[in-house]
Amino acid sequence: MIHSKGRILQLQNYSVNDGEGIRTIVFFAGCPLRCLWCANPEGYTGQNQIMYLQSRCIHCGRCTRVCPVRVGMNLNDPSERVKCNGCGQCVDVCLEKARKNTVTEMTVDEILNKLETQMLFFHNSGGGVTYSGGECTAQPEFLADLVNQVYDMGLNQAMETSGHFDLKRLKPTLDKIDLLFMDIKLIDSEKHAAFTGIDNRRILNNIAALGKERKGIVVRVPTIMGINGDDDNIRETARFVKKYLKDPCMELLPYHRYGEDKHYQLGMPYSSDLFRTPSEEELQHLHEIIEEEGVHIVSFK
Numbered sequence: 001m002i003h004s005k006g007r008i009l010q011l012q013n014y015s016v017n018d019g020e021g022i023r024t025i026v027f028f029a030g031c032p033l034r035c036l037w038c039a040n041p042e043g044y045t046g047q048n049q050i051m052y053l054q055s056r057c058i059h060c061g062r063c064t065r066v067c068p069v070r071v072g073m074n075l076n077d078p079s080e081r082v083k084c085n086g087c088g089q090c091v092d093v094c095l096e097k098a099r100k101n102t103v104t105e106m107t108v109d110e111i112l113n114k115l116e117t118q119m120l121f122f123h124n125s126g127g128g129v130t131y132s133g134g135e136c137t138a139q140p141e142f143l144a145d146l147v148n149q150v151y152d153m154g155l156n157q158a159m160e161t162s163g164h165f166d167l168k169r170l171k172p173t174l175d176k177i178d179l180l181f182m183d184i185k186l187i188d189s190e191k192h193a194a195f196t197g198i199d200n201r202r203i204l205n206n207i208a209a210l211g212k213e214r215k216g217i218v219v220r221v222p223t224i225m226g227i228n229g230d231d232d233n234i235r236e237t238a239r240f241v242k243k244y245l246k247d248p249c250m251e252l253l254p255y256h257r258y259g260e261d262k263h264y265q266l267g268m269p270y271s272s273d274l275f276r277t278p279s280e281e282e283l284q285h286l287h288e289i290i291e292e293e294g295v296h297i298v299s300f301k
Helices: 062-066 089-093 108-116 119-125 140-152 167-174 189-196 201-213 231-244 260-265 280-292
Strands: 005-015 023-028 050-052 099-101 104-107 128-133 156-161 179-183 217-223 249-254
Touching (some): 005 108, 005 140, 023 140, 089 099, 108 140, 128 140, 140 156, 179 201, 201 217, 231 249
Parallel strands (some): 023 128, 128 156, 179 217, 217 249
Antiparallel strands (some): 005 023, 050 099
């Protein structure tokens, strides 16, 4: 029995986008990056936050009556949001589900029990488990415990990561991962810092080091016109991938606005005017640039 606990955003079954076959994605809470376009901003921190769906609120006042720190009903008001400690008592009494917790503590055994219910789908489709977030490597001990147990179950394992981690510490865990998706948001370090909050030196070093040792790495670029969807960034990223990966592969993930509502529900700003989804023609053009540099295009859509 493994009783260590992790902070989990959700388990998503029946995914077909993040590895082979039908998969369950385990979303970990916590991330060192602060990408302005993040689709899962609830994963920024490992602490529970309360998402407020204002359109569902009927102003019954139950939440304010149980709140130990006297937060008002409207969590979109910054003066109220700042007082919230994420205890979740308001979520328990909200009949309209206008409030929602972001983080749940789960043990390895609790996650394994949920995975057991999906075994038929895994085996029939050649699927497995994918670790994502937030950033799964932000909880290295819990990740290691979970990966070791799933490895013993004989399931295929994939991981989506920003690449910003202590490689020496994570190496034994990564050795048990069959398919590793690693992001390069921007190849230029200063631009990377401007849009994600940190520079990319550790990320690039980790990709280069892992690329020399193993196959099964796909470099992903969340492709956003106006940020990183220009020819120069994609070409330089492809050249880096070609240089350091044994089997150089890239996947371009067109920007989507699925995270916009989450930002509002968490009282976070969202500069949507900065971001644009690439057209099919623009995406094809970028694919051609990547292929010109000798890198394979892959897709897990």
